[in-house]
Amino acid sequence: MRVLRFVIMLIGLLLLTSAFSAEKFPNRPIKLVVGFAAGGGTDTVARIMCEWLASHIGQPCLVENRAGSGGMIAAQEVINSPPDGYTIMFVAPNNVIGNSLYKNLPFVFLRDSTPVAGLMRLTNVMLVPPSLGVTTVAEFIALAKARPGELHYASSGNGTSVHMSAELFKLMTHLNMVHVPYRGAAPAYPDLLAGRVHVLFDNIPGAVGFVKAGKLRALAVTAAARSAALPDVPTIAETVPGYEASVFYGVSAPKSTPPEVMEILNKAFTAALSDPNIQKRITELGGVPLPMTPTKFGRLLIDESDKWAQVVKSAGISVE
Secondary structure, X not given: OHHHHHHHHHHHHHHHHHHHHHHHOOOOOEEEEEOOOOOOHXXXXXXXXXXXXXXXXXXXXXEEEOOOHHHHHHHHHHHOOOOOXXXXXXXXXXXXXXXXXXXXXXXXXXXXXXXXXXXXXXXXXXXXXXXXXXOOHHHHXXXXXXXXOOOEXXXXXXXXXXXXXXXXXXXXXXXXXXXXXXXXXXXXXXXXXXXXXXXXXXXXXXXXXXXXXXXXXXXXXXXXXXXXXXXXXXXXHHOOOOXXXXXXXXXXXXXXXXXXXXXXXXXXXXHHHOOHHHHHHHHHOOOEEOOOOHHHHHHHHHHHHHHHHHHHHHHOOOEO
């Protein structure tokens, strides 16, 4: 009986502690970890969301850029952090692509993290420097076939949607191009602008400014439908039937983060997405708000993982 009473008291104490922690959350700064260099699309959106959170939850929200290995360094940092909601992860397709692409990761993203909320749905954009001399996807394909192995495509790192959009394009058009990975999309732009690399399939938030300024040429968007932010830019599928590579952004936390804390975070991000000012900024960046419960966002992560695993297998690519 003494053992039973002790167990009951212990359970009660743990429940009380959990409730007290959730009630006080957040009582110190929240860190949102981004897996790429500052200045890219993921970083831009993360800072918009952090700015809103800081002004509405009574605590600072800090963006930490941990670039490298296609976002896997950032993912490992968050997964290994205390599951208390104070270190959370900015999630994009690279997070679910990583486990099928990298051979020796010390974690499994879907197993070792917890989905918090969806943020936005968006497209990538196929960008080339005007100096390349092509104005359509068909012209680019013809040039690449005439110069096999000579054209270089940049990416924001191995296993990112930027990388995999190009790989899917190569697979479906039977092109031979050389991959040049960077530590995020932003560091790739100087080389793209100078023509040292020839094409980049970047997230639209990072691309739209260069296109509207006339510094880079948008040949097409990767999603199934045209983007309201670049309405005159066709889809790749209009030239390569069946091609589609849409992108999502969201937030995850370490496994075992308390449900009460998850609920607070999800409500905060969902509230941000219903704010007209945030909706306007997302639209200007070429995205669509993607409010989701943790369960629905988790389902999206599983579906995207399955989809891109097939591309990785078909393309026959892997990273040590």
